[in-house]
Amino acid sequence: MTGMNSKEQEIVNAIRNREKSVFESLYKEYYRPLFAVAFRYVRYAPAAEEIVHDVFLMIWKKADQINIQYTIKSYLYKAVVNSSLNFIKKEKNENEKQAAYMKINTTNGLENDETERQEALLTSVENAIDILPPKCREVMYLSRFGKMKQQEIADQMQISVKTVKNHLTYGFHKIREHLENQNPQLWLAAFILFEYLRH
Template sequence: MKNLKLYTDAELFDLVKNGHSFAFSEIYNRYWEILFRHAYRLLKDKDLAKDIVQEVFVSLWDKIGELDLQFSINAYLYKSVRNKVLNLIEKDKVKNNYLESLAAFINSSEAITDYRLRERLLKEKIEKEIADLPPKMRQIFEMSRKQNLSHRQIAKELNLSDKTVKKQMSNAIKILRLKLGGFIVLSILLKLISI
């Protein structure tokens, strides 16, 4: 068998379809870096870009038996990355629109008294979840959200790198979304039921 680097994409694809995982490894090695750069250029987030590319390759592996590529594997992979990025952006846009409309509703002067009570309970729940964050993460989160300091200012004050501060903020937001997601939905459902 000749060196895999000498195989065309079409030849590698046929080998993978016939169960040769070493050919899949070659496709992965050939395109991972290029696809990562493509995803990063669109998202400006290395972790998200890595996740997207990984998902594309997992999906390719899962669907390889069903695929009948009319275009090159290169075109298929690029299109898959682009579609996953667009789906992620759309999902974030919907989530942001939801949160903005929720914030507008909460700030509405028409909110009834019992809703204000639920709002206070939600704020208390948020404060409790923030207090439960690991100490350094909580400190960074509060400096950012309550003192309105930039990542650079926080990094300088705590003698940390900007990257560490950014990662801690990202982790804090992920944790809070996970812990508060159901509570926010429940709060809205209770409001709708009481109307």
Template sequence: MRDLGDLSDQQLLAAFQQGSVAAFEAIHRRYFGRLYAHAFKMLGNADDAQDIVQEVFIALWTKSDAIQVHTGLAGYLYTAVRNRVLNLIERDKTYRAHLDALAAFLDENPSPPAHAADEELLYALFEAEIEQLPRKMKEIFELRRQGEFSYAEIADQLSLSDHTVKKQISNAIKILKDRLMQWKSQLVVLFF
């Protein structure tokens, strides 16, 4: 049998779309390193770059029947990586906005509790909301909340990517912010 590495991109894609796992593996070998270098150049983060390239290949695998390549396989793959990089950058901006909004919310206290008991109630409500977070999200959030660990350290400790850690913390902050806003409106009614 002919070595699949000798086939053109178009031939490899056609073979892959007809069900050849070997053709997919040949595409992966041919493009993974190049796509990784491209993503890393855009992001400057090895874990995020690897995650993105893996996501592109997973999408290629799962959507093989529906893929229509008009620009050539290389153009298709590079465009997919670029789009995912841009989405990640946008999510990071959103994450930072959520974090800033939560920090501002916690710093603002237009009507401080009248008594120490009220302050304890607010603290207990906050802690209860943290306890309600999904287990892994709570674990990641608590490690970051303690302030002793960077995202990379948390990722290493839990065998996750930096991107996953950032996303979990962002989601936790969004959930807590939403829940605290609900509690704030209910507490205003109670205090007054």
């Protein structure tokens, strides 16, 4: 729980003790924004609802094992992003199985290609963020997936706004460097994705 403030630590302890009132409070507070994050990835409301529900269910079942650093909010966002990516991969595998038993026309083929490109981009961005230093990674998640303002991030992490800006600048630089090493076009697509996630 390195870097967490006392209030966050109290909440995490309550989760680990499976205090129902605290858990319900978190669910009510974060359900809508987490649903919005999941929906941006999967583009299907029932699936987004299931993803968020499953994340909270996982936390409840493994309450004594959870490892939260810095903030609960960023932990939840990361869990939802990862679950959304897993959902996309699972859907792709199911589609491939179905395709083996049916004739696919050219249009469907193009749609599958686009889905694969989107999945590859999301995975590449996720991998790029994961290689960042812990605090920088935290800031990136809160900024882009949590849609928090720089002052809000500074207050949440108990750091200065200037430090937040430095983390964002460094984070984007390293992500760009990582993606361009894979494919120069990936960074442009990732930049568009980041801008989209801000709104």
